[in-house]
């Protein structure tokens with residue numbers, strides 16, 4: 162692994178503006194005031210793991226518990242920050258984005274060519290009648306007023322598989338890129354982390370993060386340690 166200077170990284174991204182695929186995670190949303198949900202469990206449900214509270218089993222057998230937890234993931238006042246905005250601009254020029262974030266901030270920055278790999282909390286539907294329901298209704302009650310069915314957000318829960326089509330589109334986005342920019346994720350979550358395996362042999366990978374990723378990265382990956390906001394401000 163080789164470190165890259167901020168200056169070099171910025172010129173790299175500017176040169177490849179139309180040929181980047183961004184891979185983003187929770188670190189992109191923390192400047193918007195959205196905490197990583199893993200940090201919430203201690204506060205609200207000392208004994209339960211987020212892996213259970215956000216599982217298909219919990220939703221099915223203890224829907225009240227699921228709802229009580231998932232409500233804390235909504236931050237209606239959070240706004241897209243400079244990272245979301247610059248990525249949206251790049252995607253309007255031909256770049257692409259695969260995000261593992263479910264907070265909907267990339268969508269609110271109006272980002273074309275994007276895949277919300279794990280879904281979007283803002284898409285809520287009724288499990289009984291399949292109708293789409295406004296988020297505001299869901300935050301009031303998880304019971305569908307029209308039919309009495311349980312509502313849920315359209316996110317991938319633990320124990321649920323990803324739609325194959327979504328994986329294929331995301332892999333295509335990775336495969337078409339000349340430059341892959343990984344921001345705000347330590348690449349711990351599979352299959353998201355495995356997307357990099359789809360890259361072209363001659364494309365460059367740059368990781369922007371505050372800390373070193375837990376999974377050892379390939380030797381030809383460039384790393385920038387520091388604030389992603391500072392980098393995106395300069396683009």
Ligand SMILES: [Zn+2]
Nearest residue numbers: 287290305308
């Ligand atoms: Zn319904």
